[in-house]
Amino acid sequence: MHFEYQIEGGNFTRAGFASSEIKKMLKQLNVDLAIIKRTVVATYEAEVNVVAHAYSGTIYVDVDEKKIIIKLVDEGPGIPDIEQAMKEGYSTASSRVREMGFGAGMGLPNMKKNADDLKISSEVGKGTTVEIRMRFSS
Amino acid sequence: MTVAEIATILDANIITGHDRTDHLIEIAFASDLMSDVLTLKNDNVLLITGLANLQTLRTAEMSDIHCIVFARNKKVTPEMQELAEENDIIVMECRYSVFRTCGILYQAGISPIF
Numbered sequence: 001m002h003f004e005y006q007i008e009g010g011n012f013t014r015a016g017f018a019s020s021e022i023k024k025m026l027k028q029l030n031v032d033l034a035i036i037k038r039t040v041v042a043t044y045e046a047e048v049n050v051v052a053h054a055y056s057g058t059i060y061v062d063v064d065e066k067k068i069i070i071k072l073v074d075e076g077p078g079i080p081d082i083e084q085a086m087k088e089g090y091s092t093a094s095s096r097v098r099e100m101g102f103g104a105g106m107g108l109p110n111m112k113k114n115a116d117d118l119k120i121s122s123e124v125g126k127g128t129t130v131e132i133r134m135r136f137s138s
Numbered sequence: 139m140t141v142a143e144i145a146t147i148l149d150a151n152i153i154t155g156h157d158r159t160d161h162l163i164e165i166a167f168a169s170d171l172m173s174d175v176l177t178l179k180n181d182n183v184l185l186i187t188g189l190a191n192l193q194t195l196r197t198a199e200m201s202d203i204h205c206i207v208f209a210r211n212k213k214v215t216p217e218m219q220e221l222a223e224e225n226d227i228i229v230m231e232c233r234y235s236v237f238r239t240c241g242i243l244y245q246a247g248i249s250p251i252f
């Protein structure tokens with residue numbers, strides 16, 4: 001199955017909508033609850049990053065009975081130094097993002113902890129692509 | 139402790155989840171930082187927070203948190219209430235500060251995570 005969701009940069013009202021839909025779908029597929037939690041926490045962090053740091057984005061979801069691949073492609077400023085961005089505590093979040101309860105620099109490291117496989121690529125001035133892969137059998 | 143008992147000792151208003159006040163709570167975590175809440179591995183945690191917005195509820199949804207206490211008179215908007223009901227999250231409003239709320243719950247035997 002294939003699904004797509006749009007993400008609007010700066011729109012904190014809608015942030016998490018796609019992650020919520022993915023959670024409902026995985027529950028319907030009877031995926032193990034611990035795996036669902038890791039999947040949606042990583043996806044939600046990535047979704048909030050697009051809202052907080054980019055202009056717009058699309059989430060491409062491919063799921064079958066064995067795995068799910070979630071790819072978030074955004075148009076935005078990109079990440080100049082991914083290694084630095086992956087460090088706990090590193091954040092360039094605006095005060096508005098901090099007021100929303102984010103901007104601790106914990107999202108990317110937390111995505112790494114939760115995802116079975118995480119790939120990030122970025123081009124400064126163009127955008128960032130994040131790919132989260134999860135296997136359903138433990 | 140049940141949600142009903144917690145609401146009593148905190149003198150809190152139950153906004154959503156009136157039908158599930160027998161829900162049992164054993165551990166709690168207090169934070170206004172959603173990225174911190176998202177690192178928790180435990181399920182069934184009570185969240186005490188002063189951050190009242192839609193992302194508080196989204197964070198609870200993703201983290202399998204089924205109960206939130208909004209401290210210091212933070213108000214639950216109709217949109218937040220709707221999201222809480224959709225995801226079976228029990229939400230309470232409490233006029234005490236986060237510090238006082240935590241103190242009361244700790245004294246009553248609710249365990250911390252760390």
Ligand SMILES: Nc1ncnc2c1ncn2[C@@H]1O[C@H](COP(=O)(O)OP(=O)(O)OP(=O)(O)O)[C@@H](O)[C@H]1O
Nearest residue numbers: 049053085091092093102103104105106107108173
């Ligand atoms: N999609 C993105 N586009 C541009 N920059 C990004 C993107 N995702 C992350 N970054 C950069 O990497 C930094 C670290 O991201 P991370 O998710 O770890 O922390 P944060 O979003 O700042 O705060 P938190 O996730 O704790 O709320 C961000 O502050 C930002 O500079």
Ligand SMILES: [Mg+2]
Nearest residue numbers: 045049107108
């Ligand atoms: Mg982040």
